[in-house]
Amino acid sequence: MRERPIVLTAEGRAALEQELEQLRTVKLPALRERLQQLSNEGDISDNSEYEDAKEELVLTEARIREIEHILRRAQTVVETGKRDEVRLGSRVTVIDEDGVTETWVIVSPEEANAAQGRISIESPVGAALLGKRVGTTVTVQAPGGEMRLTIQRIE
Template identity: 45%
Template sequence: MAEKDVFLTVEGLKKLEKELDKLKTVKRKEVAEKIKQALAFGDISENSEYDQAKNEQAQLEERIAKLEMILRNAKLIDDEDISTDVVSIGSKVVVKDLEYNEEMEYTIVGSAEANPYEGKISNESPVGKALLGKKKEEIVEVRVPDGLIKYQILSITR
């Protein structure tokens, strides 16, 4: 599988680097200790603690590999490169839902950093894709599973 560029803000990059460091230095030791304790129980053929610890180890190593791949392919979003004329990755966008007359603020980020609960939406999400390249006051139509949403862009900031 070809690796693609992963867009990250400075904040997102630091967060992922911190998580990777914790997984490698703290979590690996914890899992190794669990495996060691499970082996002390003897026969591993029917040792559920051993199986659980090995599964946890596999999940941990998978997450470490994923984070390393993300960081290897990271393209840093520099605040200076973020336009306030058109929506781009890194933009903070205030939109108005024209049906419900509600305002929402989104920050457009790369998929590795997306967290809708924090208002960070991916550039690959339906809303993120629809907003990219648009200007203030433009009306954007977004096809979602429930139908069509219309947003008006109220502001674009860094």
Template identity: 35%
Template sequence: MTQTRDDNVTWLTQEAYDRLKGELDHLTGRGRVEIAEKIEAAREEGDLRENGGYHAAKEEQGKMEARILQLTEILRTARVGEAPRTEGVVGPGMTVTIRFDGDDEEVTFLLASREESGAPIDVYSPKSPLGAAINGKRVGDHVSYQLPNGRSLGVEIIEAVPYSGA
């Protein structure tokens, strides 16, 4: 699954779309029934102020509803297929190899949405600081991006090829 440079479209493989749709269907159907049953069973135990089971079930319900909203938005903007890709240009769906400044070792990863967690290589989001900095750049380009601690780190783009899935 990848995202285009247009943040309003999420590109999904058919497998990823089916997996996310199945998860959403479960959560909005049987998942909601199960959590309601847990809450009701905990309610019957008595005083809700000191009822750990009740509070845990309500927290689980909140997390489930947040995931439902997230999945709904992903699927609402989804397109099944492959994002447009150009070899040598970094973008979603590309296997990217970079070298950090001051380091001889190269790092290779898939630039894609986090929902593509089944990929056999590391997945970096195009929305991450590194992903955003290299998105749209070409092989041979050198870019800097800001680390969470406020410092900058430079990277050189060594290779950008379409992800083959293996």
């Protein structure tokens, strides 16, 4: 089975590289040092703090491997030409039926973060906006129900 290609924005790649660097140089050494301190303090067989630190170490190492895997496979999208239609890396401003305006950056699933206004091309909204132009109204089947969005600006 062939893996899906990963395409990142330049900003998304930089953020992943920064996270990887922070995990490798700050968090991982601190966790290893903490585990060493706890094991030097005596019996670790029934020490919940030691177990918690060990679990955090495992999760941190897994995240490092995940980021390394993403970065090895990723292609960085090159922003070229006019921005007359929504594509990966576009900053899109939409208005909904209630007059609420929102701006999102359309990104790959690997760099999506709704709280930061970065929505995936695979999300209902991201998929509905792809390839559309300013003035187009799209209907989105979202988990909360159907909504209509009109594209006001593409950057």
